Amino acid sequence: MRLLVLGTGVMAKNQLRHFAHMDGVEVVGAVDTDPDRLKLFADEFGIEKRFLTLNDAIAWGDFDAATNVTPDRIHHPTTMALIAAGKHVLCEKPLAENYPKALEMTEAAEAAGVVNMVNLTYRNVAPLQRAREMVLAGELGTIKHVEASYLQSWLVSRAWGDWRTESTWLWRLSTGHGSNGVLGDVGIHILDFAAYGAATDIDHVFARLKTFNKAPGGQIGEYLLDANDSFTMSVDFANGALGVIHATRWATGHLNELKLRIYGERGSLEVIHRPNGSQLRGCLGENIESATWRDIEVAPVPTNYQRFAKAVMSGVQPDPNFRHAANLQKVIDLAMITERERRELKV
Template sequence: MTDGAPGVAVVGGGFMATVHSRAARAAGARLLGVVASSPERSAAAAATLGFERGYDSFDELLADPAVDVVHVCTPNALHAEQALAVIAAGKHVICEKPLATDVDTAARLVEAAEVAGVTATVPFVYRFHPLVREARARVASGELGALLTISGSYLQDWLLAQTDDNWRVDSAAGGRSRAFADIGSHLVDLIEFITGTRITELSGAVRTFFAERGNTTAITTEDAAAVVIRLESGAIGTLLVSQVAPGRKNRLHIEVAGTELSIGFDQEAPETLWLGRRSGTQLLPRDADQLHPDAARLSIVPSGHPMGYQDAFNAFVADSYAAMAGQSPEGLPVFADGLRAARITEAVLDAAAEGGWVRIASPTTENRIPA
């Protein structure tokens, strides 16, 4: 890195590349180049996103010595191969989730990054809402009491109609799971991040409501998933994930209940945190003067000046770059967290296919729980 400003390249030219490029610019990075599906598209994306150049190929990007970090923003099936190549080139990597379309490959990515000694992060960016950090701090302080129950949902409507189509519905491009891998992964990451406890077992069902969409036929990826979870703390919970929920644009909602306090966070209304007690409730504003230090750190504008998704993404990228420079930012999601999400996603699909309860897979435990 030159003068602390990383040289950044992006693979992909779609919506997520736009979001990543805004965050890189906000972090003061040098926007070197973009590679898309063709040299012409690369040049067009570079011009649109404000990068210095379009690369003719992915290999040309990797060979550029000025590139310190590569943001992988391509369809899911390409993530693993491209991220492994970035790591092999000795560069840091920020890879969109899912890291891979299967658990074994995701584990390979974790190992490769560790062996290479590079920083490798995954954008579980909802961790970077200030009031998510406030919720986490209150749980960690014991204010919640003993954790009892969790209810969580992530609802969207962008695939509501049968005429709605996207590359993600095709398992060849998106992987075995769609709705859960795409948005359910954020939900479970946030649950474990806020509560500090892990999901150990789950049961559930998935549904594909439309086997055909637009130009895509024989669809097997799920539109919705309903899951019951058990956590290592003894708590239980329910999760609902859907991309066919009318009126819900990006509604990620979590409520955790303890013996003393309930805490509720809604990503579509991220400026307040709901605190529920038997003797009364409170809406806590995003006001740095009232927040724990880690939440206040991420509250970059005064209360009453709304913050949102791009702000959270900017904070994630800034912390990723800080880690590349040798710092240790609090709560930074790394490839091991991406692997964790892949394991939970696999367990959800296995539970739906087999029935009964499934233990979250790990290298040393059996996946299936005996009846």
């Protein structure tokens, strides 16, 4: 697979640390509108072909697939151009700023017959994959209740950088710069974490969003800090279970933690993922009576990057595909409407 990298920021570097060491994968080109950033990136990873526009890269055309690591609002036009050129696409999340654009991308990719995949990073968490297997195997019985949270602290900690001075973080706080806040940024991750792990889809949603004051006048330079910082969401799942999902950037003491609890009539599971590792625990069988939780061993799983490369080489469409990500975007769009109208909506 000859791969083009579109966008050369922090996430692109993370991706290249995977792709650069895969058998059968050659990173042949990079695109960025910032020439200095492009040069630094391409020099670091030994990439010969460098383009300041996607149009120039497509005109060159000597690549099979692209990984789209541009800001959220750029995903739609750039992915549509890649699909029109017949290129396979791995797109960062969220697929688009809204459901209509995400659906347009989905239908275009399906019509073109190109491999399409969204980098929902936490599908790489092996305990999540194992939890889903156990749910599907009936080990928990009928699922009754689901809790999921995504906790970050970068608004109260400089561990990942200073959001007050760095554009890398500031744009994520401003709707005018293409951000839908914590709901649009990591909401798609925790929605997928919950629904995938519980092996069901979200059927109804009601959400509350909150934007806290972070600077005098709610603005830093050109950035109006109006995107949501926290959300809480109650959901009904298609299998009849009730769910509570929430996320925030104000979770002091939690750098980046995802947690999922799945409660069934015959047992329960807990998945925890933090930067230093992941864990699966269960309360099953006779342990239900004493409320004893035990660690469950989990085998490694292929990464999204490995599965995308395999899909391009084999021609077999992988999951999570564009349609799945578009459906999650629909939930996010409806969640924003429920905040404004204060009413539950059916997905």
